[in-house]
Amino acid sequence: MFAPEFDYYRAGSVAEARELLDAHPDSTVLAGGHSLIPILKLRLAAPAALIDIGRIDALRGIASDGSTIRIGALTTHAEIAASDLLKGKAAALPEAAGQIGDPAVRNRGTIGGNVAHADPASDLPAVLACLGAAFVIEGADGERRVSAPDFFQGLMTTAVGEDEILTGVELSEAGDGEASAYSKFAHPASRYAVIGTAAKVGLSDGVCTSARVVVGGLVPAPVRAGAVEQALVGQAVTTELIAEASRKVGDSLDDDDLLGDVYASAGYRKASAHAWVRGALSAAVARAG
Amino acid sequence: MKIPVSITINGRQYDRDVEPRLLLVHFIRDVLGLTGTKVGCDTSQCGSCTILLEGVSAKSCTCLAVQADGASITTIEGLASHDGLHPLQESFWNKHGLQCGFCTPGMILASHELLRCNPNPSDAEIRHGLEGNLCRCTGYQNIVRAVRDAAGAAEGGAQ
Missing domain, CATH: 3.30.465.10 (Uridine Diphospho-n-acetylenolpyruvylglucosamine Reductase; domain 3)
Structure with a gap:
């Protein structure tokens, strides 16, 4: 596959990259290229120019x-x-x-x-x-x-x-008694997240003092699972509590926003999301404890 | 627009003027005629275009030639030395780690990356390390045996 034609400019600094962006309307920033080059090849985007920031060591x-x-x-x-x-x-x-x-x-x-x-x-x-x-x-x-x-x-x-x-x-940085984990249902070919769940918990003497649960993959932008978090905070954490709280993830998902495809429908993703929430929470709790 | 690039491949420097949209894999294959590197899926999933960019594995179908300006690259053609095949090439040969051979250049360079990061991988680690490379002949068992064999050879100082 061949991308549409574009011009190319390499920036030596962030200031120079910004000048190049200003000077070339309809230009796009190129870093590693692993998101941008595929969409150029598929012709989902056709910028007039790429501004390559890949050699600005200060950004590394x-x-x-x-x-x-x-x-x-x-x-x-x-x-x-x-x-x-x-x-x-x-x-x-x-x-x-x-x-x-x-x-x-x-x-x-x-x-x-x-x-x-x-x-x-x-x-x-x-x-x-x-x-x-x-x-x-x-x-x-x-x-x-x-x-x-x-x-x-x-x-x-x-x-x-x-x-x-x-x-x-x-x-x-995570504080004392705090830890985070990520659990993912990966598409078997692309490894992209069909469902991806991140959890961060705080524990004190076995009691959950803080919880933040965010799901991705099945929604256009990350969604915080507030109902799951509320079911955990202030409670003594057990395997049963994690499973029960995880089931509440659906409360935070708006059916109109859910993504589905030929591989996994929106309904399937919503119905199975709790398993990945449970996985992330269990791993975060194990690390925090 | 054409951009001058200077790219060293297998120890030899090539200076060319290229279109910005030219992919590195097409620079290697079509401009330089080094056809050991393959184009398979063209979507960075199959790994048949794998090369070593500054000694580290990369998928050359998802890199622009202009991004590699000034870089040093190794393709499958450059892996063997004057003294003979690279231990990975010997092992793929000895353990029948190839059938049609299309995925082999990418498999060997991905295996090179695997052993660079982990000189003594378990079978599970070999399979995990090669997850970005597909063999349409499904000859994975012997590919894993070949990498295991090459790791043993490396232990003995063959590398």
Whole structure:
């Protein structure tokens, strides 16, 4: 398959990339290319120009100041999956990144490209929403930070403006007694999430002190499962409680919004989502305890 | 628009002017005539276009040639040395790890990546590590045996 013709400009810095975006209307940012190149080849998009930010080293890497972890937009899924810092302080993220595609895809695909593409079947949007991530966006007025509910605006739509660039993602480190996990029903060929569930829980003496559960894959943008969370907080956590709470995930899913395809209908996904919620919650509780 | 690129493949530098939309796999196959790298699904699922980009596996159907400007690439043609086949090639031969052979270049380079990250994989780890490569002959049993064999050879210092 051949993409439609486009022009190509390579940026050496974020400032230069923004200038190039300004100078070339209808241009699109290229990072690792693992979301963008497939849609160009399928001719679902036909930008006039690509602005390649792939060589801006300042956008690469994972670092923490002791409470906030900053992940550069160009950090690859392989680097995230291998990060000991993330495994210890934000376990759901490396767990999800390690399940994206396959090793060669993870070597090239980036967290920034992934979330800026905002494919509903992608793993990272639900995880980052669950972990309370801030998305760092650079534009004409400097840097701004956007939370997940405001960042993911719908099917393949984000808060990143036409003249802006997503430069990174920030997370809070998990505190004592807190842990997160990701559980996924992967499409057998593409490995995309048919259903993806991220959970973060806080435990104190076996009692759930906080819970955040977010589902993706079957919805246009990540959805927080508030009814599941409310059924957990303040309760002594048992296998039975997790199973019972997980069953409430359907309360947070609007039938009109659910996605289905030839592989898995919307109804099937909704009916089975509780199993993946239970999986993520069980793993997060095991880590937190 | 044409963009000048300089890409080193199997130790030899190639300078060409390419369209930005040219995929790396087409640069390798159609511009340079190195047809060991295959185009299979063309959607980054089958792995037959796998190459080593700066020593790390990548699917060349999902990379633009302009993105690889300045990079050093190894294709299946460059894996053997003057002293003979690479241990992975020997093992795929000895263990009958190929039938029609179409997936083999990608399988071998994906196996190279697997052993780079994990020199002593279990059978389950081999299968997991090769999840991005499809064999339409379904010859997976012998592919796993071949990778296991190559890992043993590497332990003995053959690499």
